[in-house]
Amino acid sequence: xxxxxxxxxxxxxxxxxxxxxxxxxxxxxxxxxxxxxxxxxxxxxxxxxxxxxxxxxxxxxxxxxxxxxxxxxxxxxxxxxxxxxxxxxxxxxxxxxxxxxxxxxxxxxxxxxxxxxxxxxxxxxxxxxxxxxxxxxxxxxxxxxxxxxxxxxxxxxxxxxxxxxxxxxxxxxxxxxxxxxxxxxxxxxxxxxxxxxxxxxxxxxxxxxxxxxxxxxxxxxxxxxxxxxxxxxxxxxxxxxxxxxxxxxxxxxxxxxxxxxxxxxxxxxxxxxxxxxxxxxxxxxxxxxxxxxxxxxxxxxxxxxxxxxxxxxxxxxxxxxxxxxxxxxxxxxxxxxxxxxxxxxxxxxxxxxxxxxxxxxxxxxxxxxxxxxxxxxxxxxxxxxxxxxxxxxxxxxxxxxxxxxxxxxxxxxxxxxxxxxxxxxxxxxxxxxxxxxxxxxxxxxxxxxxxxxxxxxxxxxxxxxxxxxxxxxxxxxxxxxxxxxxxxxxxxxxxxxxxxxxxxxxxxxxxxxxxxxxxxxxxxxx
Numbered sequence: 001x002x003x004x005x006x007x008x009x010x011x012x013x014x015x016x017x018x019x020x021x022x023x024x025x026x027x028x029x030x031x032x033x034x035x036x037x038x039x040x041x042x043x044x045x046x047x048x049x050x051x052x053x054x055x056x057x058x059x060x061x062x063x064x065x066x067x068x069x070x071x072x073x074x075x076x077x078x079x080x081x082x083x084x085x086x087x088x089x090x091x092x093x094x095x096x097x098x099x100x101x102x103x104x105x106x107x108x109x110x111x112x113x114x115x116x117x118x119x120x121x122x123x124x125x126x127x128x129x130x131x132x133x134x135x136x137x138x139x140x141x142x143x144x145x146x147x148x149x150x151x152x153x154x155x156x157x158x159x160x161x162x163x164x165x166x167x168x169x170x171x172x173x174x175x176x177x178x179x180x181x182x183x184x185x186x187x188x189x190x191x192x193x194x195x196x197x198x199x200x201x202x203x204x205x206x207x208x209x210x211x212x213x214x215x216x217x218x219x220x221x222x223x224x225x226x227x228x229x230x231x232x233x234x235x236x237x238x239x240x241x242x243x244x245x246x247x248x249x250x251x252x253x254x255x256x257x258x259x260x261x262x263x264x265x266x267x268x269x270x271x272x273x274x275x276x277x278x279x280x281x282x283x284x285x286x287x288x289x290x291x292x293x294x295x296x297x298x299x300x301x302x303x304x305x306x307x308x309x310x311x312x313x314x315x316x317x318x319x320x321x322x323x324x325x326x327x328x329x330x331x332x333x334x335x336x337x338x339x340x341x342x343x344x345x346x347x348x349x350x351x352x353x354x355x356x357x358x359x360x361x362x363x364x365x366x367x368x369x370x371x372x373x374x375x376x377x378x379x380x381x382x383x384x385x386x387x388x389x390x391x392x393x394x395x396x397x398x399x400x401x402x403x404x405x406x407x408x409x410x411x412x413x414x415x416x417x418x419x420x421x422x423x424x425x426x427x428x429x430x431x432x433x434x435x436x437x438x439x440x441x442x443x444x445x446x447x448x449x450x451x452x453x454x455x456x457x458x459x460x461x462x463x464x465x466x467x468x469x470x471x472x473x474x475x476x477x478x479x480x481x482x483x484x485x486x487x488x489x490x491x492x493x494x495x496x497x498x499x500x501x502x503x504x505x506x507x508x509x510x511x512x513x514x515x516x517x518x519x520x521x522x523x524x525x526x
Contacts, residue, residue: 080442082149087439090150092269093142094157095422095429097331097350101358114326116357122424123362129420130403130413137416138276140423141269145439148274152437154266158334158349158429159422160230161263161282162414165222167234167255183236183253187212187221188379191236193248205386206248208394209405210236212380213367215319215360221257227287228262228334230320231363233414235404236380258414260363264334264349265422269437284337288348291333292320292356298327321360329353345435359421369398 100119129137143150167185175181184190193206213233217224220232234257240246265280317325320332331350368381384396384405396402407413 078444078446080444082440083443084149084151084438084440086436087150088436089144089146090152090437090439091144091434092152092155092267092437093426093429094155094267094345094433094435095349095426096158096346096433097352097430098158098425098428099352099355099430100425100428101352101354103354103357114323114357116321116354116361118358118362119428121428122359122421125420125424126362126366126417129417130400132416132420134412134416134419135275137420137423138278140420140427141276141278142427143269143271143276144434145271145274147439147441148271149440150271150437151440152267152269152435154268155435156264156266156283156336156346157422157426158346158351159263159265159280159425160260160418161265162258162260162411162418163223164256164258164411164414167221167257168253170221171236171253171255181248183238183255184379185221185234185236185255187214187219187234189234189236190378190380191238191253191383192378193238193251195248206238206240207378207383207385208238208240209384209401210378210380211367211382211401211404213364213382215321215364216317218316218318220259223257223259223261226259226261228320228332230260230262230360231367232257232259233367233404235410237405256410258410260414260418260421262332262334262349262351264336264346269435285334285349286337288333288335291331291350292329292353294327294329319360321357326357332356366398366400 100122102117104115104117125140128140170185171183172185173181173183181195182190182192189210189212191207191210211233213231214220215229215231217226217229217232220226220229221234223229223232226232235255237254237256239252239254241251264283264285266283267278267280269276269278271277314322314325331352334349334351336347382398382401384394384401386394394402394405396405403413404410
């Protein structure tokens, strides 16, 4: 298109140059005019005129472009791009304070009969985290993204974190009695079986896993310095090679401890085609020592209606929740290090006492079962063992042991559990805080390849070439004209049509008047 504009303009101008300085057949005017308008006129020009070499270039170009233009059009692409713009209604949930759960007193007691109850939605989130994969868990985070494509700058949020440590090198072994050899940890947890298991013995199979949980950092093996610890779960696993009757002393035993604790995470969130994708990193933080303190007036306060007993804090109890050491407390507060405060959306994170107590009680029950008689001699709170039947069925106590026994990747299981708890905390947090982001919409753009740019360059070069030829042709015409007439033309260089009076019959009177008025017509035989 750009090329043809230049060529058409050059051919149109040539009509006037062709008649400049000498008389020519008026039919040439019509031929040149038709050539400037399209391929048919260009064919006519090439057929009827043999000596118009510069004009022939333009005519040939007009004809060739008919076949060239469709190919050039194929180089133009209509491409759709995803463009992101700030949108206040594009939101993702975050938590700065979480106060889920309730607490009630059972009877007249204040400190010995507190009944924490975790919100049912959080209970569901915990079980969901133990049973589903990370992708499904991420979709539980509340978002607002109308186009299905959004992104947010990094932001901070209160959450739950997890960590697992391999403790296999801390296992010790010993023989106890005639039937059992034990592998044990320093926290008193053990696992043991008969040297060669007889499936008819007691009607059940060998012990394959034992679990011991605690809420006290002091009782943990690897997380003694984790001040916001909720649960530490140590796990001993007997890795049978598929044959539960193999000699027990040849079965390798591994040990791990996994923890769940309150933390502050740095999140990077995106929604791609309606699916939330998140990455997060735990930010090193500390527990505010002035937080989670017993409220004034609660120490030595009578716990019975008849004022018969006074209670004081148990100095050895270091868990966030203790049944026999409960007092009304202020919020648990997590502090960011000073270098992380500037530029972030939050500087501290708080958890209410009711939230701490209710989730602590629920997690304690989740990983322990005191009703199973086959735990007593192993110092554990849960486990899994073969049933002894031919179907290789397993017995789990409590039921959550199924999730731990069936996965080879404990770190992934606890990571998913923490992520599911965090998603619920963000969705049910106080004040329902949100981070605003950018909304992505698809827009169409026209793009062309490098060849199109080359064609445009060639068109400009051809236009300059034709223009130069026109100037040379005009200079030749002026040089060939008579002296006085040439001087007149130098004074008035505009192109004129010079023809004999007999040619005037080819124009109507109105056309003659127009040509004369504009100065394009100069009659010597008026």
